[in-house]
Amino acid sequence: MVPPYHTRITLSLHHIPYLLLLFFVATTTGTDWIDYPSDGTATLTHYTLPKDYIASCGCTAASTHYPTAAMSQMAYGSFAAYGPGCGRCFKITLLNTYIPDPPFFPNVQKSVVIKVTDVCPAGGAGWCSATNGHPNRGGQYINFDLAWPSSSIPDDFFPSNASFYGFTDFGVWNVSYESVSCLQSWAGAKQRAALGSVNDGSSACCPADPTGSVNDTCPSFSDDNGIPPDTTTSNAIPSPAIPVSLGSLLLLLLGLCLSV
Numbered sequence: 001m002v003p004p005y006h007t008r009i010t011l012s013l014h015h016i017p018y019l020l021l022l023f024f025v026a027t028t029t030g031t032d033w034i035d036y037p038s039d040g041t042a043t044l045t046h047y048t049l050p051k052d053y054i055a056s057c058g059c060t061a062a063s064t065h066y067p068t069a070a071m072s073q074m075a076y077g078s079f080a081a082y083g084p085g086c087g088r089c090f091k092i093t094l095l096n097t098y099i100p101d102p103p104f105f106p107n108v109q110k111s112v113v114i115k116v117t118d119v120c121p122a123g124g125a126g127w128c129s130a131t132n133g134h135p136n137r138g139g140q141y142i143n144f145d146l147a148w149p150s151s152s153i154p155d156d157f158f159p160s161n162a163s164f165y166g167f168t169d170f171g172v173w174n175v176s177y178e179s180v181s182c183l184q185s186w187a188g189a190k191q192r193a194a195l196g197s198v199n200d201g202s203s204a205c206c207p208a209d210p211t212g213s214v215n216d217t218c219p220s221f222s223d224d225n226g227i228p229p230d231t232t233t234s235n236a237i238p239s240p241a242i243p244v245s246l247g248s249l250l251l252l253l254l255g256l257c258l259s260v
């Protein structure tokens with residue numbers, strides 16, 4: 001069974017239309033990144049990120065020992081390399097669910113502070129497909145795709161009411177988010193190995209605490225910013241210095257093959 005909210009897809013022939021769509025988007029709307037406020041509401045899904053896997057931002061393997069998430073592509077800010085979303089931390093609070101009718105409003109308030117270490121590609125079921133002028137299926141401009149299950153987040157993190165709904169995984173949540181300082185709020189901040197920073201030799205583009213300054217924010221592979229500096233390391237997914245459309249297609253194929 002393939003639940004409707006899964007944002008990660010494995011590569012097979014019927015995904016070719018998505019590839020073509022993304023290829024088209026990548027070559028036409030490279031400057032249309034979403035300029036989101038520092039707090040607001042968003043959708044939250046979850047995906048499987050293997051422990052110690054180095055995701056799109058090139059953050060250290062140890063970052064997976066703490067709460068992380070992928071950010072929807074147009075908010076993440078890149079088609080082919082490290083987006084400016086890389087490394088940012090957000091406090092996410094569960095509000096209510098989207099899919100079931102009636103929606104579920106938990107009577108406990110659950111929050112988690114995540115670090116963005118990955119991109120959630122536009123396409124697929126659409127939760128990560130918001131563009132500047134067009135929200136996602138939930139009417140939101142950002143989707144956080146939480147790496148969960150995770151050794152750092154309790155298995156019962158998501159509230160549920162199995163006796164009423166007959167299942168426990170609601171898939172998509174309406175959440176509030178708040179931009180926070182990683183160093184002050186992220187659980188991994190106390191563990192140096194989990195942090196990484198821009199071109200510090202141990203990670204690719206995973207600022208310890210991005211502030212928005214060009215010096216601690218991952219550059220976007222966009223028409224505006226061009227190809228980012230060579231911050232790759234042996235651990236990181238390389239960012240090929242080839243034309244954007246081909247580069248984005250390759251990265252996409254890589255992402256599709258690697259994310260389950």
Ligand SMILES: *[C@@H]1O[C@H](CO)[C@@H](O)[C@H](O)[C@H]1NC(C)=O
Pocket residue numbers: 160161163164
């Ligand atoms: C589950 O939902 C039912 C019906 O809305 C409600 O009566 C019950 O209190 C809920 N239980 C929990 C644990 O939320």
Ligand SMILES: *[C@@H]1O[C@H](CO)[C@@H](O)[C@H](O)[C@H]1NC(C)=O
Pocket residue numbers: 041095096097138174175
């Ligand atoms: C999400 O939560 C906000 C804040 O409570 C609320 O205003 C909005 O209607 C909710 N959206 C959905 C689709 O439930």
Ligand SMILES: *[C@@H]1O[C@H](CO)[C@@H](O)[C@H](O)[C@H]1NC(C)=O
Pocket residue numbers: 213214215
């Ligand atoms: C970024 O770093 C360079 C080199 O250290 C410095 O000259 C520049 O002023 C910095 N820019 C900002 C916005 O901090």
